[in-house]
Amino acid sequence: MSREAILGAIRRGLKRGPLPADQAAMLNGRLASHPRHLIPARSRVPRAEQIALFVRNVEKEFGTVERIPDLAAVPAAITDYLAAQNLPARIVMAPHPELEGIDWSSRPMLEREARRAQDGDQVSLQHAWAGVAETGTLFFPSDPVRPATLNLLPDTEIVLLRASAIVGAYEEAWDRLRAERKDTLTGGWMPRNLMLVTGPSRSADIEQTLELGAHGPRRLHVLLVEDEPAAQPGG
Amino acid sequence: MVQVTSPAFKQNAARALADPGLQKALGKAKGAFLQRRADAVERLPEFERLRDIGRDIKNHTLANLDFYLETFAANVERAGGKVHWCSTAEDARNAVLEICRKAGAKTVTKGKSMISEEMALNDHLEAHGIVPVETDLGEYIIQLRQEHPSHIIAPAFHLNREDWEADFRRMHTDLPADRVFNERRDILAEARTKLRQKFLAADVGITGANFLIAETGSSVIVTNEGNGDLTQTLPRVHIALASIEKVVPTLEDATSLLRLLARSATGQDFSVYTTFSTGVRREGDLDGPEEYHVILLDNGRSNMVGTEFQEMLRCIRCAACMNHCPVYGVTGGHAYGWVYPGPMGSVLTPTLVGVDKAGHLPNASTFCGRCESVCPVKIPLPKLMRHWREREFERHLTPATARSNLALWAWFAKRPALYRAATRAAIGTLGLLARGKGAFKAMPLAGGWTKGRDLPAPEPGGTFMARYAKARRNGR
Numbered sequence: 001m002s003r004e005a006i007l008g009a010i011r012r013g014l015k016r017g018p019l020p021a022d023q024a025a026m027l028n029g030r031l032a033s034h035p036r037h038l039i040p041a042r043s044r045v046p047r048a049e050q051i052a053l054f055v056r057n058v059e060k061e062f063g064t065v066e067r068i069p070d071l072a073a074v075p076a077a078i079t080d081y082l083a084a085q086n087l088p089a090r091i092v093m094a095p096h097p098e099l100e101g102i103d104w105s106s107r108p109m110l111e112r113e114a115r116r117a118q119d120g121d122q123v124s125l126q127h128a129w130a131g132v133a134e135t136g137t138l139f140f141p142s143d144p145v146r147p148a149t150l151n152l153l154p155d156t157e158i159v160l161l162r163a164s165a166i167v168g169a170y171e172e173a174w175d176r177l178r179a180e181r182k183d184t185l186t187g188g189w190m191p192r193n194l195m196l197v198t199g200p201s202r203s204a205d206i207e208q209t210l211e212l213g214a215h216g217p218r219r220l221h222v223l224l225v226e227d228e229p230a231a232q233p234g235g
Numbered sequence: 236m237v238q239v240t241s242p243a244f245k246q247n248a249a250r251a252l253a254d255p256g257l258q259k260a261l262g263k264a265k266g267a268f269l270q271r272r273a274d275a276v277e278r279l280p281e282f283e284r285l286r287d288i289g290r291d292i293k294n295h296t297l298a299n300l301d302f303y304l305e306t307f308a309a310n311v312e313r314a315g316g317k318v319h320w321c322s323t324a325e326d327a328r329n330a331v332l333e334i335c336r337k338a339g340a341k342t343v344t345k346g347k348s349m350i351s352e353e354m355a356l357n358d359h360l361e362a363h364g365i366v367p368v369e370t371d372l373g374e375y376i377i378q379l380r381q382e383h384p385s386h387i388i389a390p391a392f393h394l395n396r397e398d399w400e401a402d403f404r405r406m407h408t409d410l411p412a413d414r415v416f417n418e419r420r421d422i423l424a425e426a427r428t429k430l431r432q433k434f435l436a437a438d439v440g441i442t443g444a445n446f447l448i449a450e451t452g453s454s455v456i457v458t459n460e461g462n463g464d465l466t467q468t469l470p471r472v473h474i475a476l477a478s479i480e481k482v483v484p485t486l487e488d489a490t491s492l493l494r495l496l497a498r499s500a501t502g503q504d505f506s507v508y509t510t511f512s513t514g515v516r517r518e519g520d521l522d523g524p525e526e527y528h529v530i531l532l533d534n535g536r537s538n539m540v541g542t543e544f545q546e547m548l549r550c551i552r553c554a555a556c557m558n559h560c561p562v563y564g565v566t567g568g569h570a571y572g573w574v575y576p577g578p579m580g581s582v583l584t585p586t587l588v589g590v591d592k593a594g595h596l597p598n599a600s601t602f603c604g605r606c607e608s609v610c611p612v613k614i615p616l617p618k619l620m621r622h623w624r625e626r627e628f629e630r631h632l633t634p635a636t637a638r639s640n641l642a643l644w645a646w647f648a649k650r651p652a653l654y655r656a657a658t659r660a661a662i663g664t665l666g667l668l669a670r671g672k673g674a675f676k677a678m679p680l681a682g683g684w685t686k687g688r689d690l691p692a693p694e695p696g697g698t699f700m701a702r703y704a705k706a707r708r709n710g711r
Contacts, residue, residue: 001320002320002321002322002326002533003320005322005533006304006320006322006479006531006533006537007301007304007305009533009537009538009540010300010301010304010479010537010540011301012541013537013538013539013540013541013542013545014298014300014301014540014541015541018301019299019301019302023299024302027299027302027303027484030484030485031306031449031450031484031485034450034484034485034486034487035485035487036487037285037288037292037487037488037490037491038281038284038285038288038491040279040280040281040494041280041281042279057504061504061507095521115521116521116522119431119435134504135504135505137505137509142517142520142522142523143517143519143520144517144519144520144521147520147521147522148464148468148522148523149468149469149521149522151464152461152464152465152468153465170490170493171487171490174486174487174490183314183517184517184518184519185314185315185514185515185517185518186310186313186314186513186514188313188451190314190451190452190453190511190513191513191517192314192512192513192514192515192516192517192520192523193468193510193511193512193513193523194453194510194511194513195464195508195509195510196505196508196509196510196511197507197508198503198504198505198506198507198508198509199507200507201459201460201461201507201508202459202460202507203372203373203423203459203460204389204459204501205371205372205373205376205389205390205391206372206391206396206399206419206422206423207260207263207264207394207395207396207419208263208264208267208268208389208392209267209419211419211420211423212420213420213423213424213427214372214423214427214459214460214461214462215370215427215430215431215434215460215461215462215465216460216461216464216465216507216508217461
């Protein structure tokens with residue numbers, strides 16, 4: 001059987017049989033404690049600077065960011081953004097309680113559907129679970145209220161992110177994921193699909209020159225909810 | 236298996252040097268990669284320390300590879316996925332075909348995967364009536380042209396914009412013939428429209444894997460276009476192709492390697508999409524595949540464990556070595572004659588297809604050492620190429636003239652006085668012949684060598700030994 005043949009060849013190369021129990025226990029300990037390695041200093045800065053670093057990095061990667069005071073400001077921010085981009089006032093949005101709980105009545109002309117994305121959808125509103133300041137990266141763990149297709153099929157992706165969900169380095173997001181999530185199938189915490197998104201889709205396959213808008217969204221627009229008083233500039 | 240033309244490296248290289256289109260493409264692309272990587276490294280002061288960490292993580296994993304592969308497989312199965320252990324490319328091809336048949340697949344979309352090239356998967360699927368569609372932009376045009384990638388992260392490295400335009404006009408005959416391609420983005424937009432329908436129609440999606448994570452049973456892909464994500468999210472079945480050395484223990488280990496990967500590859504701080512796939516669609520999920528398979532391919536790699544070539548298994552396929560290689564920079568990737576070009580290919584190819592076929596590749600190096608100096612996991616590529624040269628010599632695969640010349644050199648080298656006298660005479664003669672020209676365009680008896688290179692003329696002042704002795708006398 002291939003499995004035994006492959007493992008056998010590896011063990012012959014390592015000049016040993018299957019790992020002795022004490023060594024296997026040591027490795028299981030390493031898996032359980034998942035030690036961190038060197039974390040770059042760039043994200044080890046005071047809170048307001050950390051959030052500013054996140055914003056700068058999203059913009060460096062050709063995304064856009066709008067800071068809004070609270071969730072009540074979302075409908076106006078979206079309609080204004082769509083109008084400015086000459087896009088129709090129609091979005092498909094994640095069926096996330098935080099998005100569904102928004103009072104949309106101030107913008108009755110904005111058409112909304114809460115579902116996964118389909119071909120032809122132009123604009124999505126997605127809920128970001130975390131942001132990583134180190135590189136301006138958004139975390140989207142898939143689950144029934146956060147379908148992965150919303151990150152992929154529409155031309156324009158609008159993302160709601162709470163400032164309080166921004167961490168410095170990826171390792172902090174891993175720890176949060178381990179602490180907060182429970183996977184129904186495995187009993188672990190890893191979702192089926194976890195997308196780390198840094199800017200809009202692009203390709204450099206033609207003459208190694210960067211062009212935006214390959215197969216995923218051409219635009220990535222982050223609505224950053226400033227829900228953290230300590231993180232306000234000067235606050 | 237993809238046909239191996241590595242034995243013809245010399246002829247391939249000569250042809251590449253005489254190909255103006257290729258030389259234009261290479262000339263344009265080369266500098267961009269180098270500058271972008273240098274800038275990214277400059278922005279991260281910890282980069283050099285991270286290289287040591289990357290090396291150590293991979294060494295730890297390889298020393299316990301059996302344990303981490305078994306842990307990975309157990310966790311894939313816990314998440315409802317299936318691992319297919321495949322000793323050979325043929326095993327892997329058959330495993331993929333069987334999954335596709337069971338799924339009743341007519342078309343499969345594909346994300347970029349060098350393992351797929353190694354398995355020659357597309358030919359196999361086509362031969363059995365299944366249509367594979369490459370969706371990475373570079374791979375897509377390569378498939379239209381019925382070629383193979385010339386670079387491991389930029390498959391169409393050898394093409395110019397004119398080639399793209401011509402091939403799109405030739406193949407997309409349903410579109411108006413008078414449409415205009417003013418910009419690169421027009422080409423991109425056409426490919427996007429064409430491929431969107433393929434994504435939606437596919438029954439099975441096949442991707443590669445940049446990493447496998449033992450802790451969680453996840454496969455990880457790193458892309459900029461989003462094609463890999465569409466490939467693994469929309470169809471009912473997802474197959475991830477991975478070789479055994481892709482496994483790492485934890486998310487923290489993968490994170491440290493990810494900090495190295497994009498910077499070394501494209502000079503980005505992080506790629507646009509880094510996606511972790513773990514098992515099948517969960518209850519209540521609105522999208523995602525219902526079946527998840529991992530093809531775990533060995534294809535000779537387990538035999539590298541415990542040998543001097545084990546270090547090659549650290550490779551994370553960033554392509555920095557070929558981007559910085561002066562030989563790759565003039566020959567391009569196709570000359571290397573198999574799946575993996577450049578310095579990493581020169582070490583890996585002889586292991587996977589045999590030194591008898593690929594023995595030329597480790598010789599296609601100036602030993603300048605740039606590949607090793609940029610490798611994110613510090614693989615001593617020149618040393619490993621030298622190991623292959625030794626094996627080639629030991630097995631008498633080196634041509635007779637090279638062997639007799641080496642024997643002649645060795646005879647002199649073992650007799651220092653004679654050696655110095657001979658080199659002094661040779662240097663003096665060459666210096667006189669050069670008469671200040673700086674370099675020879677051609678040399679008698681070395682026409683093959685000087686065809687693609689200039690031989691620098693010796694500077695006045697004699698041999699190195701003579702100049703060294705003189706400098707010592709002058710107290711410098």
